[in-house]
Amino acid sequence: MATNAVKDRFIKERPEDEEDEAWAEKLGAAEKAFKIKTERMDKAMSALNEARTAAYDAFGKDEDTEAFQAAMAPANALFRAESADIDREMMETVGGDPNKIKGNAFRYFATKGEDAFEKLDFGAEAEGGEGGLLSPDNEKGKAAAKLMYDLGFEGKLWANGLAEYAANVDIPGVGRGEVDKSRPGGKDFEPSAKEEAEAAGLPPPPTTVLTTSQTPGLQGFAKVIQDARDSLDATYTAMAKEGKGVNYSDPTGKDVERLFGGFDRRSLHAIASNKDGTFSKNEQEAAQSIMARQQKEAMDAADPLGTDKAAAYRAGVKFLDEASQEEKESVNWSVQRAALQYSYEKTTKETGAPMERLGYGSALASVLKDALEAQDAQAGDVMKSVGGKTMGGEGTGYVSDLKSLSLFQDFLPNLSVRGAGGPMSVTV
Numbered sequence: 505m506a507t508n509a510v511k512d513r514f515i516k517e518r519p520e521d522e523e524d525e526a527w528a529e530k531l532g533a534a535e536k537a538f539k540i541k542t543e544r545m546d547k548a549m550s551a552l553n554e555a556r557t558a559a560y561d562a563f564g565k566d567e568d569t570e571a572f573q574a575a576m577a578p579a580n581a582l583f584r585a586e587s588a589d590i591d592r593e594m595m596e597t598v599g600g601d602p603n604k605i606k607g608n609a610f611r612y613f614a615t616k617g618e619d620a621f622e623k624l625d626f627g628a629e630a631e632g633g634e635g636g637l638l639s640p641d642n643e644k645g646k647a648a649a650k651l652m653y654d655l656g657f658e659g660k661l662w663a664n665g666l667a668e669y670a671a672n673v674d675i676p677g678v679g680r681g682e683v684d685k686s687r688p689g690g691k692d693f694e695p696s697a698k699e700e701a702e703a704a705g706l707p708p709p710p711t712t713v714l715t716t717s718q719t720p721g722l723q724g725f726a727k728v729i730q731d732a733r734d735s736l737d738a739t740y741t742a743m744a745k746e747g748k749g750v751n752y753s754d755p756t757g758k759d760v761e762r763l764f765g766g767f768d769r770r771s772l773h774a775i776a777s778n779k780d781g782t783f784s785k786n787e788q789e790a791a792q793s794i795m796a797r798q799q800k801e802a803m804d805a806a807d808p809l810g811t812d813k814a815a816a817y818r819a820g821v822k823f824l825d826e827a828s829q830e831e832k833e834s835v836n837w838s839v840q841r842a843a844l845q846y847s848y849e850k851t852t853k854e855t856g857a858p859m860e861r862l863g864y865g866s867a868l869a870s871v872l873k874d875a876l877e878a879q880d881a882q883a884g885d886v887m888k889s890v891g892g893k894t895m896g897g898e899g900t901g902y903v904s905d906l907k908s909l910s911l912f913q914d915f916l917p918n919l920s921v922r923g924a925g926g927p928m929s930v931t932v
Contacts, residue, residue, distance in 0.1 A: 507637045507645075508811075509670040514624070515617030517678050524613070530598070531609040538602035541590055542910050548586040549907070555579030607882040624676050725774065725830050732771045733782050739763050752786045760790045767791070769798065770828040776902055777834055789900050793892070796901030799823055799840065800894040813883065814857060817848035821862050832866065839903040841865040842872035843890045847883035875912055886911065 520528070559575040562568075598605055671681040739762060743750060750759045764772070775783045775791035783791075799820055806812070806819035821844045824837060831837050845862050852859045864870040876886060889911050892901025906912050 506666065506669055509666040510637060510673050510675065511618065511621045513667075513670040513673075513681060514621050514675050514678060515614065517675075517681065518617060518620060519677060524616070527609050527612050530605060533598050534602040534605040534609070537594055537598045538606070541594060541602060544586070544590050548583055548590075552579050552583045601879070604880060607880070607885075610882065610884075728771055729774045729780065729782055732767060732774050735766070736763055736775075736783075736787065752790060760794075764790055764794055767794075769795070770830065772798075773828065773831040773834070776836075777830075777904070792900035792902035793894075796892050796894045799901075800891070814848055814851040814855065817844050817851060817883070817887075818860065818862070820844040821848060821865075825865070834904075835868070835906060836903045838866050838868040838872060839890050839906070839909070842869040842876065843886045845869070846873045846876040846881070847886055850883050872912060879911075881911060 555576060556579070559572050559579075562571065562575065594600065594602060674680050740750065743759075743762070748759075750763070752760060754760075764775075767775070772791045772795050775787055776795055778788050802823035803816035803820045807816035821841060824841045824844065827837060842865070845865070848862065849859060864873070887895045888897040889909055890901070890903055891897055892899045894901050903909060
């Protein structure tokens with residue numbers, strides 16, 4: 505762990521040479537080209553969607569499949585022509601797909617940094633020396649790390665300690681660094697309301713026990729929605745009697761934990777999806793963030809040291825497969841599962857490890873996974889795009905609109921299926 509912390513710092517801070525500068529220039533050009541591509545595709549998609557909406561409206565009146573196809577033919581042809589022109593422009597400006605160029609650049613910097621790190625001479629810090637660094641593939645080191653995890657060690661709680669250690673190492677060609685000590689528990693560590701109550705000798709906060717998808721005699725989803733609404737209202741009332749308001753923006757998350765800490769996954773989905781408009785925007789976003797955090801926690805449990813991404817992605821798929829039927833029917837579920845399965849298979853292929861067959865989850869998840877494969881997307885970029893802040897991206901990590909993700913914008917025209925009565929749109 506100490507070695508990896510030092511290596512990560514070296515890769516970020518090592519001096520750049522001319523080759524690095526050339527790759528940095530390629531990366532900058534690719535990012536600019538991708539932005540232009542996204543803007544052009546947005547306009548093309550808007551035009552296609554307008555035509556599709558009009559065609560579907562007409563189809564709903566006469567159910568004439570041939571008329572629908574004829575109405576869409578010019579719009580589809582125009583979209584294909586625009587897509588081809590965008591691809592041509594990409595080839596002329598950056599020589600290929602910006603996403604692939606970005607991926608190649610990231611791999612270059614990571615590989616070169618790791619290779620350069622292995623050649624460094626740390627003197628007393630070398631393996632076997634006093635306070636020495638073990639090589640990343642040292643079997644004794646990996647065995648010790650596994651034993652620590654089995655005994656309950658949580659790596660995230662030591663994030664600052666490892667960062668401080670790495671900062672104090674005099675890396676050849678880089679020197680010593682600095683570390684932010686403002687968060688003593690690590691950036692991802694926040695005690696729950698239950699933990700705080702126990703530490704203060706107080707009774708734990710009340711827990712709302714709701715039925716799950718595995719419970720015999722499963723209650724209807726409408727009842728789940730109503731129970732969740734009643735629970736939130738009761739907690740709001742209790743907090744008001746205590747003279748407390750609700751602060752959803754509090755970085756400690758105390759109010760959110762008190763309000764939502766007792767909900768099971770099915771209830772959180774009821775709030776996050778807000779199918780009948782029962783819940784406020786703050787309530788939806790809080791539930792969405794908790795759902796994303798639960799998914800990340802399941803992944804972290806399978807990869808506590810951050811050294812086996814494939815195991816983390818596989819655990820994420822397994823976690824989602826245990827969701828309720830209502831959640832599995834949501835766009836978010838299909839997006840998350842497609843992203844995780846794609847990332848698992850891509851990472852496994854790259855490492856040459858045995859691959860488990862995980863099925864497809866849903867028809868939409870299968871189509872989305874194919875879309876990711878078609879563009880050879882980088883696993884890290886995919887998870888950052890769909891996972892929100894928990895994966896280093898933006899937002900809550902809950903996807904209700906595929907059009908909001910640049911990952912799938914090029915493929916949305918193909919997201920339609922045929923039903924018994926003719927073409928059907930897939931809600932995106």
